[in-house]
Every structure is written in C-alpha cells, then in structure tokens.
Amino acid sequence: MKKIVWSLPLLVAIVGYAVVRSPVSSGSEAKASYADGHLLLDMSKEQTDARMMKDVSFRIRIRDAEGNPVQGAAAGLKVLLSMPGMFCGTVPAQVSETEPGVYTATGVPVMRGKWQAEAIYRTEDGAIRLLYPFKAE
Numbered sequence: 001m002k003k004i005v006w007s008l009p010l011l012v013a014i015v016g017y018a019v020v021r022s023p024v025s026s027g028s029e030a031k032a033s034y035a036d037g038h039l040l041l042d043m044s045k046e047q048t049d050a051r052m053m054k055d056v057s058f059r060i061r062i063r064d065a066e067g068n069p070v071q072g073a074a075a076g077l078k079v080l081l082s083m084p085g086m087f088c089g090t091v092p093a094q095v096s097e098t099e100p101g102v103y104t105a106t107g108v109p110v111m112r113g114k115w116q117a118e119a120i121y122r123t124e125d126g127a128i129r130l131l132y133p134f135k136a137e
Contacts, residue, residue, distance in 0.1 A: 030044070031043065031044045031132075032044075032119075032130040032131060032132040033130070034128050034130055037065060038064065038065050039062065039063070039064060039065070039070070039121075039123070039128065040061075040062070040063040040064075040065070040067070041060065041061065041062050041063075041119070041121060041128060041130060042060070042061050042130075043058055043059065043060045043061075043117070043119050043130045043132050044058065044059050044132075045057070045058055045059075045117075045132065045134055046058060046059050046104070049137060050109060050115070050134050050135065050136045050137065051109075051136060051137055052109050052110060052111050052112050052136045052137065053108060053109075053110060054108065054109075055106050055107070055108055056081075056106070056107060056108070056109060056134070056136070057104055057105065057106045058079065058093070058104070058105045058106075058117050058119070058132065059102065059103070059104060060077065060079070060095075060102070060103040060104075060105060060119055060130075061101055061102050061103075062077075062101050062103070062121065063101055068101075069099075069100040069101020069102070070101050071097070071100045071101055072097070073097070073101075073103065073121065074095050074096060074097050074103060076121055076122040076123070077095050077103055077105075077119065077120070077121050077122075078092070078095065078119075078120045078122075079092070079093040079095055079105035079107065079117055079118065079119045079120070080092055080093065080107075080117070080118045080120070081093060081107040081108075081109055081115055081116070081117055081118075082115065082116055082118065083111070083113055083114060083115055083116075084114060084115075084116055084133075085114075086113075088110070088111070091107050091108060091109070091110060092107065093105040093106055093107030093117070094106050094107070105117070105119065109136035111136070112136055112137060113135070113136060114133065114135055115133070115134050115135065115136050116131050116132060116133045116134070117131075117132040117134065118130070118131055118132075119132070
C-alpha cells in the first residue's frame with residue numbers, strides 16, 4: 001500500500017511535466033475564425049512569443065455579414081486564458097476596443113506550457129466561442 005501511495009504523486013508529477021514540456025506546433029497559432037450568416041470573428045496573437053508571467057495580447061475582429069465593424073461589443077466579449085487538461089483555473093484577460101470592430105485582450109499566462117485563449121462573444125441568440133492555442137515559454 002505504501003508503494004501505491006508514493007507512486008501516485010510521482011506519476012502525477014511526471015505526467016504534469018510531460019504536458020508542460022511538450023511542444024505546440026506553430027501552425028496552430030495562425031488564427032482562430034468563426035463565420036455564420038450574420039457575424040465574422042477572427043482572433044490572432046499580437047506578438048510572436050508568449051512568456052510566462054508576462055502580458056500576452058490577442059486581437060479580435062468582429063464584423064457583420066457585409067464586413068462592417070461591430071462597434072461597442074467589448075461588454076459582450078470575454079477572453080479567458082487556461083491550460084487545457086490542467087486544473088489550474090482560468091486567467092481573465094482585459095478587453096478593450098482599440099479601433100472600430102477591433103478588440104485587444106491582454107492576459108498573463110502564469111506558467112510555461114500549452115495554453116489556450118478562449119474568446120466568448122455573447123449575442124442575442126447565444127454565445128460564440130473561439131479557441132486559440134498557444135505556448136508560453
């Protein structure tokens with residue numbers, strides 16, 4: 001029984017280390033997009049590298065079906081940073097409109113590893129979610 005009790009924390013530590021150290025392909029970091037008959041949303045990372053305990057910013061564009069910017073949407077837009085598969089919670093990002101229909105969300109990844117930025121835009125019909133994977137060094 002003592003072997004099992006000591007083996008479990010070791011196994012958790014090894015799996016946690018492997019998750020944090022495994023690479024994220026740069027191809028998945030280009031852009032996250034959503035389109036339906038009414039709205040067009042896209043999200044991209046503003047800087048090349050993300051660092052733990054440093055601000056990382058994302059650019060979110062919201063346009064209507066004709067391509068016109070959707071202004072004043074910051075109140076309905078929330079961005080959360082999290083580590084998929086880890087139980088370390090979420091980090092809310094600060095969202096502001098930087099130009100008509102363009103929003104910047106800035107948050108801080110608190111440790112190295114695989115992260116995702118989840119943009120949630122609430123509409124009258126429900127919510128639109130964009131997931132943007134990235135890696136923090």
